[in-house]
Amino acid sequence: MSLTLPVGVERRRFDGRERLATRGEPVYGEPQDADGWRAWDAGRSKLGAMLELEMDVGLDGGDGVLYLGAASGTTVSHVADFAGPTYAVEFAPRPTRDLLSVAESRPNLFPLLKDARDPETYAHVVEGDLDCVVQDVATRGQATVALRNRQFLAPDGRLLAAIKARSEDVLDDPETVFEDALDELREGYEILETRRLDRFHDDHLAVVAEPRADAADPR
Numbered sequence: 001m002s003l004t005l006p007v008g009v010e011r012r013r014f015d016g017r018e019r020l021a022t023r024g025e026p027v028y029g030e031p032q033d034a035d036g037w038r039a040w041d042a043g044r045s046k047l048g049a050m051l052e053l054e055m056d057v058g059l060d061g062g063d064g065v066l067y068l069g070a071a072s073g074t075t076v077s078h079v080a081d082f083a084g085p086t087y088a089v090e091f092a093p094r095p096t097r098d099l100l101s102v103a104e105s106r107p108n109l110f111p112l113l114k115d116a117r118d119p120e121t122y123a124h125v126v127e128g129d130l131d132c133v134v135q136d137v138a139t140r141g142q143a144t145v146a147l148r149n150r151q152f153l154a155p156d157g158r159l160l161a162a163i164k165a166r167s168e169d170v171l172d173d174p175e176t177v178f179e180d181a182l183d184e185l186r187e188g189y190e191i192l193e194t195r196r197l198d199r200f201h202d203d204h205l206a207v208v209a210e211p212r213a214d215a216a217d218p219r
Contacts, residue, residue, distance in 0.1 A: 003054045003055075003056055005020075005051065006051075006057075006059050006060045006061055006063075006082060007060055007061030007062070007082065008022060008023070008061040008081060008082025008083075009021070009022055009040070009051065009078075009082055010022075010037065012033055012037045012039070013033075014031045014033065014039045015031065019039045019040065019041075020039070020040040020042065020048055020051055020052065021033075021037040021038055021039050021040055022037065022038060022040060022078045022081035022082055023035075023036045023037050023038070023081055023082075024036070024038060024077065024078075024080070024081035024105065024106065025038075025105040025106075026038050027072075027073055027074065027077040027102055028041075028044065028072075028073075028074050040078050041074075042200050043200050043201075044074050044075075045074055045075040045078065046075070046136050046162035046197060046200075046201060046204060046206065047075050047078075047079070047134055047136070047160060047162075048075065048078070048200075049197045049199070049200035049201060049206070050160065050162075050195070050197070050206045050208075052200070053195055053197070053199070053206070055193055055195055055206060055208055056192070056193060056208060057132075057158065057160050057208060058132070058158040058208070059079075059083070059131070059132050059158065059160065060131075061082045061083070062082075062083065062084045063083050063084055063130075063131035063132055064083070064084045064085050064086075064127070064129075064130040064131050064132070065079055065083045065084070065085070065086045065087070065130060065131065065132045065133075065134060066087045066089070066126055066130050066132070066133045066134070066149065066152050067079060067086060067087065067088045067089065067133075067134045067136075068089050068116040068133065068134065068135040068136065068137050068145065068149060069089070069090065069116060069135060069136040069137035069138065070088035070089060070090040070095070070099055070111070071090060071092075071095045071136075072095040072098035072099065072102075073088070073095075073098055073099045073102035075134075075136065076088045076099070076102075076109065076134075077102045077106065077109070079134065080102075080103075080106040080108055080109040081106070083108070083132075084108060084131075085108050085110065085127070086106075086108055086109050086110065087110050087112060087122070087125070087126045087130075088103075088109060088110065088111045088112060089112045089114050089115075089116050089122060090111065090112070090113065090114075091113075091114070091115050091116065093113060096111055096113045099111035110125070112125060112126075116135070116137050116139075116145050116149065117139065117141070117144070117145055117148065118148075119148050119149050119151065119152070123151070123152075126152055128151065128152055128154075129152075129153070129154040129157075130152050130153060130154060130157060131154060131157050131158070132153075132157055132158050132159075132160060133146070133149055133150075133152060133153055133157070133158075133159050133160070133161075134160045134161075135149070135159065135160070135161040135162065136161075136162045137167075138164055138167045139167055140167060140168055141168075142161070142163050142164065142167065142168065142181060143163075143180075143181040143182075143184035143185045144184065146159055146161055146185060146188075146189070146209075147184070147185070147187060147188045147189075150188050150189070150211050150215075153210075153211050155211060155213060156210065157210065157211065158192075158208060158209070158210055159185075159189055159207065159208070159209040159210070159211070160206075160207070160208055161185075161206070161207040161209070162197065162201070162204050162205070162206055162207075163177070163178060163181045163204065163205040163206075163207060164203065164204055165177040165178065165203040165204070165205070166203055168180075168181070174203045174205075178194075178205045181205070181207075182194070182207070185207065185209060187215060188211060188212055188215040189209035189210060189211055189212055189215075190209060190210050190211075190212050191207065191208075191209050192208045192209055192210060193207075193208040194206065194207050194208075
């Protein structure tokens with residue numbers, strides 16, 4: 001049986017086929033229907049791919065979200081269309097300027113020009129006990145980033161991470177990279193589900209996890 005989509009995400013018809021969609025201002029040239037729903041391109045969004053693959057992300061309308069690696073706002077704009085307060089962390093100044101434009105029509109979207117590897121630099125802004133941390137960062141040590149940002153999750157919150165094998169090691173076998181990342185993540189998370197995203201994104205592993213109550217504070 002198909003999993004229920006988050007409130008605020010629907011399947012709508014665009015160009016004769018059914019696609020994921022959220023309601024909001026277009027951001028990256030995606031089609032929009034007469035009712036204001038815009039297509040969510042899973043080929044440009046790891047979270048969109050997770051939803052297309054019917055992973056149990058545990059994300060719902062109105063949830064508080066910390067998004068790590070927001071770039072120019074392709075995915076985080078869709079999240080902000082249906083979520084509650086959405087904090088978008090991006091390290092590079094140029095895409096952060098684009099994020100500011102995206103946030104103009106989304107008052108619940110808060111762009112932060114910060115480094116996801118150093119969460120203490122935005123801990124004074126991001127309210128704790130959030131429902132979800134979405135991670136899509138192109139850097140070495142992706143599992144370490146997830147562990148450092150666990151402090152923002154509620155005890156029953158979810159980590160939704162896309163692990164990029166080539167960001168860790170361009171030469172190593174992706175499966176080895178993924179296993180190493182999962183082993184490190186288990187220091188602070190219980191892994192609930194994993195899925196390769198190759199149908200949409202080469203050499204990516206999607207991870208759904210929740211914080212372990214017995215894990216040490218990573219700070």
